[in-house]
Amino acid sequence: MSRFVIRRLLWGVLLLIVVSGLLFLFFRFLPTADPAKLRAGRLQNPRIIAEIRHDLGLDKSTAAQFWLYMKNLFLHFNLGYSYYSNAPVKELIVSRLAPTLSLVFGGAIVWFVAGVGVGVVSARRAGSRLDRAVMGTALVLVSAPEYWLGLILLYLLASDIGQLHVFPGAGSYVGLTSDPVKWFEFMILPWLVVAAGTAAVYARLVRGSMIETMAEDYIRTARAKGLPERRVVLRHGLRSAINPVVTVLGLDTGVLLGSSVLVETVFGIPGIGRLNYTAITHADFPIVQGTVLLAALFIIVANIVVDIAYAFLDPRVRYG
């Protein structure tokens, strides 16, 4: 097991190096404005631009720049500096991490609990009116774009622009450590929006998985033992049906950590997604590069966590 983990971690690092290299090439060769000119802002005089070019190392050869970039990244964990504000990208990202983590992990809990709960109930009453109503709703939620759903909820329920003043409006994010109650109140709508589509997918997944599991021989054995039906469903049934869901839970969480741009923008949450959005509008490439690398890191870590979790969830899986 530990050998497996070490091997996966090494692969993860290698993958990150490859992704970093590709990123460098993308930003190097994609048509874009001259970073030095962007950095210079309103002071567009050739001497200053040349100076900036020298400071940023842009006057060196591509190979030398690549080496510098990789060395900074992997030896000093230095992601460079914002063209726009000159702030270190690493610090910018770290300062924006808490809101994104709040959003994604809170959302993941909501969609996991809602998806599994609805899926189990639907599976137990497969074909009933309730089942059809729930699965129909799920289809609508899957099809609803996040930003649309977010705007609708704000229009209906936000305290500033809403028809009913229930939840704090966009842009009133408060850190968990400074005021947990306000943090929670504000996060409810973003969590619902982030979770809606995914919860619907999970409900369908759990429903199918549960229906399949409940037809297994070992469910018949559990009933033949005289266990209460509740225990048969929740312990014997769900324990098996949940496995595929845990797999996607890890991956979805990893993906969302790197790509919560829309929801953060709609609700004005000062997280990574919003940082990325602003950086793109300013052509602030070091930040874009940093956030994309962070997204890759999250996805790679999520994959490893899922693989390890699998060994604990299914005793038949043993990694050598």
Next chain:
Amino acid sequence: MSAAGGPAGSANATPLLRVEDLRVEFATEDGVVHAVDGVSYQVLAGRTLGIVGESGSGKTVSSLTTLGLTRHEGARVSGRILFEGRDLVAAPESELRAIRGNEIAMIFQDPLSSLHPFFRVGGQLVEAVRAHRDVSRQVARKRAIELLGLVGIPDPGRRVDDYPHEFSGGMRQRAMIAMALANEPKLLIADEPTTALDVTVQAQILALMERLQRELGMAIVIITHDLGVVAEMAHDIAVMYAGRIVETGSASAIFSSPEHPYTWGLLKSIPHLTGSREEPLVPIPGTPPSLIRPPSGCHFHPRCFYAQPEHARIDPGLRPVETDPAHFVACLLEPAVRRRLWGELSAGRTPDEALKAAGPVEGPA
């Protein structure tokens, strides 16, 4: 059929389990499946009843229904299943749950798929104990180890923490038996308990069940398509075909003087190690009938060598055999004709030759 519903075994003891005119139907998209179509039998305490038949004959469904396990699949059940006087067909789910795994236990065909792959064997045994006994986890675990020892698992104190996939096929079935015995049931229903196992392991499992029956005094219903298994185990035999019992009696009667052409077919289609190689195996032609639209009259008539036109109209009830009041058969052939036919068949003749030699086969009784 219910009126003539034949008891299996001697009639002078009170049966532990008595099934009366049991019918089980499932509504499917293709129509109503008559899985069990008026079945009656009884099991005496400490005895073994073998229920024999092809797949789809209703033998498994009738047993699952005994434990109320077909309720979850939307079955329509009628008739009575009396267990120590309580009717399990009418019993509420809570009462059935108290009986399942406690007074009546069941083991299944495939022990690997019947054990939960994610829980330790010991944990599954502990759960079986604690489903009916208010004991601590530690006490239940001790009992689990004791049970694994009882069914012949070596080093049970260590193996109790294994997962099912770490057990061999035979050990898994032993573990299933241990689980079934957790609360010392009065009746054990074994549904094809050896079918998924190697031949050598089969004999061990059967011997184990016999030993446990002697030691614990429980009754056994063994469901199988394998006449070798019932020959080994059963005191009484019920032969099922297309949802009905077509012949029932003591094991010795069924093996020495079978009365039903379907039973003959089963007996003639198994090879004998001691028999001559020249003696041909005679398979039963055709396939088991649809239980959505079962054949009219005698359900077996489309596959019967000796069927007469009127057998497609008349429904044979189970009736006692003249010479043996504990032996019942549902066949429209004349008793004398049946005896002549079996005489020819057991002498090694093919059904065609037997039919010629036995003379005219006519008219219902």
